[in-house]
Amino acid sequence: MDDVPPRQPARTPPGRDGRGRMAADEAYARLRDDIVKGRLMPNERLVEVDLAAALGVGRTAVRTVLARLEQEGLVVHEPNRGARVRMVTEAEALEITQARAALEALAARHAALHATPAEVAFMRETLAQMSVSLKAGDLLAYSDGNARLHAKIIEASRHQTAARLIAGLKAQMVRFQYRTVLVPGRSARSFAEHTRIVDAIATADADAAEAAMRYHLSHVADTLREMTSARAPHRTPVPDLVHF
Amino acid sequence: MDDVPPRQPARTPPGRDGRGRMAADEAYARLRDDIVKGRLMPNERLVEVDLAAALGVGRTAVRTVLARLEQEGLVVHEPNRGARVRMVTEAEALEITQARAALEALAARHAALHATPAEVAFMRETLAQMSVSLKAGDLLAYSDGNARLHAKIIEASRHQTAARLIAGLKAQMVRFQYRTVLVPGRSARSFAEHTRIVDAIATADADAAEAAMRYHLSHVADTLREMTSARAPHRTPVPDLVHF
DNA sequence: GCTCAAAAAATTGTCGACAATATGCTCGAC
């Protein structure tokens, strides 16, 4: 349990990096990315001095970074016992998805109220691309379009608070991705649901947009719940795309 | 602008406080309370060395505390320019309320699914107390009961994620409290709405509970929106109770 | 008297060192 690679030799020269950028911010971005992208495993211990060496900053900076990440919900920190990458249980993942759904429904409502014609056009275009990907059976591309569409809706909502909260929830979920795309017939229904959402936004029908998003996301949550409860105690073979 | 009281002489003896409690956590709780309870004004500068002296800890601890509070959305921090108490605009307050509403609706749904008989009994009791307060015209007591009821619903939901997010949003709002109670007839309708919510929870009707909470909170948000837009540029004379 | 540049002060960013605490290990008792 102690065969850690002999500590990478400080990827940045101790002074500073590219430009006047602060060391702590750089370290924060790097460590956050390492967690979110899965390079650090859940429950893995985060020893301050090791991180300091690896990130090329002092221990104080690391400490600040860890405090931020803890508040963000990406690491847990027991007093005098150090920090670990937070382990998100399946039950928690479901909760996070539900909370995200509630906030995305809010975002859809506000998108209907505030979306510009250009934004609506972008949504329709993305929808068209998704349709192509779907017919071609390219589920990866479909999921990409899916993500772009949801991101655009959030942007169009002009709702900073919802956007901020959703982003935070998303970060905690990256490790937990289910292959709802693979549920038979799910993608086709998903596409229809997305079309309804965009239609509602295009016609500035706030109630319809919120309802359509809620309807869509309730299906996603249901699928997720079935998957987690139906699946036996053994772990998922290959975690894959979450398909909102 | 520099007539700060001459710096209180470290309320805690430098060593430690009551028991093995950590200095940083104590400092965090204290400073957070100072912000949330309004003892520190919005936009007020938070100079690290001053806080360190006032809280009886070193500057490093203060720095960690500020990082946490920034992530929590209670302070803003510009690089090399220090931290300030975050100023929440009226538009932001409305956004926060909307997000909170979306999450409380989710909580109500889950409360309907998970509330114990004891919790339902507590809700009914609280409702009865609110009725008494309402008839007596004691809006302060009514608002207290209101807060207790909402807290109980969130607790009964067993939804950690929603609870966490709502708590965070609430903290940012403490300074921004409107007197929706004073809107004529609002309280009576509010009471009816609350009754419907509890009824739905008691009968384990998740859809009804969520819908009732959504209906209730949409009225709150509407009232809030009217108040902020209708009011002239001059500030509210007396910020008062938010009335969910 | 006003403007702008340079020095001075204030404040933040960073680091290494020391103290406090938890963890792991050794070794004797049974």
Next chain:
DNA sequence: GTCGAGCATATTGTCGACAATTTTTTGAGC
């Protein structure tokens, strides 16, 4: 052989000092 007490190690918590940056003040020139 197992258990527990005491010691050694590893790691975190805290602090003060120095460097870097921003803000304020000073003062010379017009």
